[in-house]
Amino acid sequence: MEPQIRTVQVTRYVTPLREGGSLPAIVEADDDFMYVLKFRGAGQGIKALIAELISGEIARLLGFRVPEIVFIQLDEAFGRTEPDEEIQDLLRASEGLNLGLHYLSGAITYDALVTTIDEEQASKIVWLDSLITNVDRTPRNTNMLMWRKELWLIDHGASLFFHHAWQNWEEQAKRPFSNIKDHVLLPQATELETADAAVKAILTPQQIQTIVDLVPDEWLEQVESPFETAAEHRQAYAHFLNTRIAHSEIFTNEAQHARKTLI
Structure with missing residues (x-):
């Protein structure tokens, strides 16, 4: 759907x-x-x-x-x-x-000392944040809520930070995400390889295109970028994400290495 x-x-x-x-x-x-x-x-x-x-x-x-x-x-x-x-x-x-x-009325901030996330879910969230280069899922600012006893992910505005400059963005798509070392769920992310295989099966180029197509033309036309048209601008997001997914072993290995330094 x-x-x-x-x-x-x-x-x-x-x-x-x-x-x-x-x-x-x-x-x-x-x-x-x-x-x-x-x-x-x-x-x-x-x-x-x-x-x-x-x-x-x-x-x-x-x-x-x-x-x-x-x-x-x-x-x-x-x-x-x-x-x-x-x-x-x-x-x-x-x-x-x-x-x-x-607005999730009554929701409370996720606290790792109070709520335990299972290894599979933690691994997939760490993988996701490595993909989208999300710097905002740290113990100081988890950007996760507990609402009706369920975990909700919020506040992804600081992700995809490559688009603030668009410098060497195609090369950036293949880089590891070093900030993952600060991820609040990294200690529980014991199944990163399994998560990598499972998630990549879902995130096909067609699915990525469908999501990128949701971005309004007027937003793409009103922000600074090196692209002449909204269509070119939109395709750059799709290309970045698809390239990053295709080379996911780079950021998956980075997350695994960062986790080993914690234990």
């Missing part, structure tokens, strides 16, 4: 989430659901939204629980009544199409 991304309209700004520098917010939309809104005008801007969308949907395809991702339309008039100048500036800079994740 191909992923479908709904588009909703913000109807109410509820509260900012003052975590990190991007200042996401909880908002209510016209479907009466609450979302964590990631603003195009914050932090790394649209590129963070692209990373969130691609990486989140790859995680979902692999069977992980990820809050529903939606496009969120923010109208020009929405921020006029906001008294906080910082938030008002952010709202004005984010008019148009943004990204949101379904």
Whole structure:
């Protein structure tokens, strides 16, 4: 089943989430659901939204629980009544199409001392984060939630960091991911080779293309890149991911080596 991304309209700004520098917010939309809104005008801007969308949907395809991702339309008039100048500036800079994740009310941050993740799942998450070069799954900032006694993966905006410069990006696709040494689940990731085989069978070029095709043209056209068209820009993401998957033994071996230094 191909992923479908709904588009909703913000109807109410509820509260900012003052975590990190991007200042996401909880908002209510016209479907009466609450979302964590990631603003195009914050932090790394649209590129963070692209990373969130691609990486989140790859995680979902692999069977992980990820809050529903939606496009969120923010109208020009929405921020006029906001008294906080910082938030008002952010709202004005984010008019148009943004990204949101379904708000998991009552969820708590994953704590490795409280909850044990089995080796198979831990290995697949470590593999995933090595693929997408996710620097944000550390003990300090796990970016995982426990909701209704189930593990959920969130906040992938810092992944795919190669796209912030696009320097030697084709070579970067074949490089190991040294930051994996800081991964919160690395100690439990005892089945990386098994995970590698299982996951690669799912992430076919066709599946990667389907996910990359979800990225809106307007985002690709409005960010700095070396590509002349949105289609070329989109294909570069697909090429990077497919190349990285084809050479997954490089980052799998790096993760195994990093794990051995822990034990």
